[in-house]
Amino acid sequence: MFKDQVIERFHQEFGNPDRVRSKVTAFNAGALGVVVQTDQPNREDAAFVWLPYPPDDQPVPEIALEYAGDSGRHSGTYASAGLEKGQPALKLIVRSDAELNDVVAYIKAHTSNATLPAVKATPRVATLEAGTEGTLIPVDLNSMPAPKPVAPRREAIPRAVQREVWQRDGGACVECASRQLLCFDHIVPFSLGGSNTVRNLQLLCEPCNLSKGNRI
Ligand SMILES: [Zn+2]
Numbered sequence: 001m002f003k004d005q006v007i008e009r010f011h012q013e014f015g016n017p018d019r020v021r022s023k024v025t026a027f028n029a030g031a032l033g034v035v036v037q038t039d040q041p042n043r044e045d046a047a048f049v050w051l052p053y054p055p056d057d058q059p060v061p062e063i064a065l066e067y068a069g070d071s072g073r074h075s076g077t078y079a080s081a082g083l084e085k086g087q088p089a090l091k092l093i094v095r096s097d098a099e100l101n102d103v104v105a106y107i108k109a110h111t112s113n114a115t116l117p118a119v120k121a122t123p124r125v126a127t128l129e130a131g132t133e134g135t136l137i138p139v140d141l142n143s144m145p146a147p148k149p150v151a152p153r154r155e156a157i158p159r160a161v162q163r164e165v166w167q168r169d170g171g172a173c174v175e176c177a178s179r180q181l182l183c184f185d186h187i188v189p190f191s192l193g194g195s196n197t198v199r200n201l202q203l204l205c206e207p208c209n210l211s212k213g214n215r216i
Pocket of ligand 1: 173174175176177178204205206207208209
């Protein structure tokens, strides 16, 4: 399981875990709580890593779900030293070695109060259906477009914006009205130019958020 690789890597980087339970393996990296969820039955082989929310002017990893304090899933379940109950938190969905490397660099920068680096989502490779190999079309390489400029870093949603969205949406998922597992969703995804404005944010529960992600 990929989560075991993540735990092993964190062990090397941050020393012995300070708590190992059936639900979590928790590390204290500097003063920062880092929790790997071990109770999650993963349909795909991803590791779920919880971190404290970064300062307002610092970027959020592309692979993060963002949870407000008080009412998100984080309000107690995965609390740990350095990742306190009721504080806003990030849940990172880590799926590749490249993402894991970025996450380690991110945590290390976080613990030393350095500028946080970007954590990029690894593009997921679509598999060709059998029998489609012969349909590749030769093209002139000169017709290939120039590379796009590097996408802007994703910034954390300011707390004032979080509060306004929370109030507007009544502290419940806008799709199914659940009050559990809530996180902030970008209506236009950040990767497509969506911004951290009240208009572009909504509250979704984690199942609705994940099913939206699968539709895109
Ligand atoms: Zn929902």
